[in-house]
Amino acid sequence: MAMQEPATRPANPRFSSGPCAKPPTFELNKLADAALGRSHRAAIGKAKLKAAIEGTREVLGIPADYRIGIVPASDTGAVEMALWSLLGARGVEMLAWESFGKGWVTDVVKQLKLDAVVREAEYGQLPDLSAVDFANDVVFTWNGTTSGVRVPNGDWIPADREGLTICDATSAAFAMDLPWDKLDVTTFSWQKVLGGEAAHGMLILSPRAVERLESYTPAWPLPKIFRLTKGGKLIEGIFSGATINTPSMLCVEDYLFALDWARSVGGLQGLIARADANARAVWDFCDTRDWIDNLAEDPATRSNTSVCLKFTDPAIADPAAFSKAVVKRLDDLGVAYDIGAYRDAPAGLRIWCGGTVETSDVEALMPWIEWAYQAELEAQKQAA
Numbered sequence: 001m002a003m004q005e006p007a008t009r010p011a012n013p014r015f016s017s018g019p020c021a022k023p024p025t026f027e028l029n030k031l032a033d034a035a036l037g038r039s040h041r042a043a044i045g046k047a048k049l050k051a052a053i054e055g056t057r058e059v060l061g062i063p064a065d066y067r068i069g070i071v072p073a074s075d076t077g078a079v080e081m082a083l084w085s086l087l088g089a090r091g092v093e094m095l096a097w098e099s100f101g102k103g104w105v106t107d108v109v110k111q112l113k114l115d116a117v118v119r120e121a122e123y124g125q126l127p128d129l130s131a132v133d134f135a136n137d138v139v140f141t142w143n144g145t146t147s148g149v150r151v152p153n154g155d156w157i158p159a160d161r162e163g164l165t166i167c168d169a170t171s172a173a174f175a176m177d178l179p180w181d182k183l184d185v186t187t188f189s190w191q192k193v194l195g196g197e198a199a200h201g202m203l204i205l206s207p208r209a210v211e212r213l214e215s216y217t218p219a220w221p222l223p224k225i226f227r228l229t230k231g232g233k234l235i236e237g238i239f240s241g242a243t244i245n246t247p248s249m250l251c252v253e254d255y256l257f258a259l260d261w262a263r264s265v266g267g268l269q270g271l272i273a274r275a276d277a278n279a280r281a282v283w284d285f286c287d288t289r290d291w292i293d294n295l296a297e298d299p300a301t302r303s304n305t306s307v308c309l310k311f312t313d314p315a316i317a318d319p320a321a322f323s324k325a326v327v328k329r330l331d332d333l334g335v336a337y338d339i340g341a342y343r344d345a346p347a348g349l350r351i352w353c354g355g356t357v358e359t360s361d362v363e364a365l366m367p368w369i370e371w372a373y374q375a376e377l378e379a380q381k382q383a384a
């Protein structure tokens with residue numbers, strides 16, 4: 001028998017894993033102070049860029065001696081700059097357990113042609129972190145957005161490592177504690193946890209990463225858009241708001257708004273608590289159902305932002321078609337947008353739980369997932 005539609009809908013149906021939901025207090029008119037039509041190199045533009053950098057430092061608790069730069073091409077741009085500028089000086093280990101991490105492996109092995117040690121794991125799992133040799137430079141993703149698997153903490157990274165750690169933290173920053181002393185390069189995009197706009201990347205460098213930049217020149221050419229040094233010295237301007245090329249001052253204003261909102265909910269700890277509560281609402285729902293489960297196998301590695309789920313009911317004939325149909329049903333009704341698993345990931349759902357999403361909306365979504373699951377099972381029966 002078909003279940004009745006739940007009575008309550010999520011007030012905001014946006015559960016996309018990027019661009020993510022805007023902060024709940026967002027309205028376009030909140031960006032009215034944007035320095036539009038002005039040079040980003042004028043005092044007003046530079047001040048806003050600097051405020052974006054220092055606001056990032058303050059909210060994320062980044063040490064004073066770390067450089068923070070706004071760079072082109074979103075998180076991808078920031079990661080690529082780091083890979084192309086830093087690697088090749090010593091051995092490299094690549095850790096990958098989902099689509100984005102695997103993309104960085106391709107870049108390093110096929111494009112830079114480095115003979116890297118590649119440690120990969122299937123969706124739902126982590127590679128063996130205890131096997132990593134930190135005499136090498138180590139590249140990894142803090143939270144695998146497409147599998148919903150994150151590293152549990154930074155304890156596996158030694159403080160006295162010889163190599164650098166290069167961490168894609170785009171779906172982790174502002175939702176998880178990042179141990180800055182264990183991270184030499186950290187990247188993220190505004191479009192993720194704070195619900196900002198895409199196209200701008202953040203590149204955070206430890207003093208050791210800067211030392212590498214100033215003492216090592218890669219064998220390959222670097223386009224202007226990647227260049228962080230000039231004459232063997234760090235281009236310090238990049239880290240005070242003199243961006244490599246022209247940023248969008250509208251996006252900058254939007255990021256400043258998002259940082260203000262982050263402060264208003266208690267800063268980093270407030271954001272982490274919001275993401276934890278959202279993810280908990282999904283986990284609790286799954287724990288009390290025998291037809292849906294986390295893709296992450298070890299609860300200690302479950303993401304609190306990109307929560308990935310799989311249908312486990314053996315009655316489901318074609319999990320990919322079934323998941324798609326569930327997603328479409330909820331999308332058509334305006335109950336939930338963009339909750340399908342990533343295109344390269346196993347079939348299922350992915351529900352963004354970062355801090356800009358309200359827990360009441362996640363809670364309201366859960367009965368709808370049950371309803372859509374039941375409705376699809378029924379449809380499958382009718383079609384058989």
Ligand SMILES: Cc1ncc(COP(=O)(O)O)c(C=O)c1O
Nearest residue numbers: 018074075076100141145170189
């Ligand atoms: C882990 C990870 N890395 C990189 C990216 C690419 O980010 P962007 O499109 O902001 O460059 C994403 C986007 O979802 C991601 O989740």
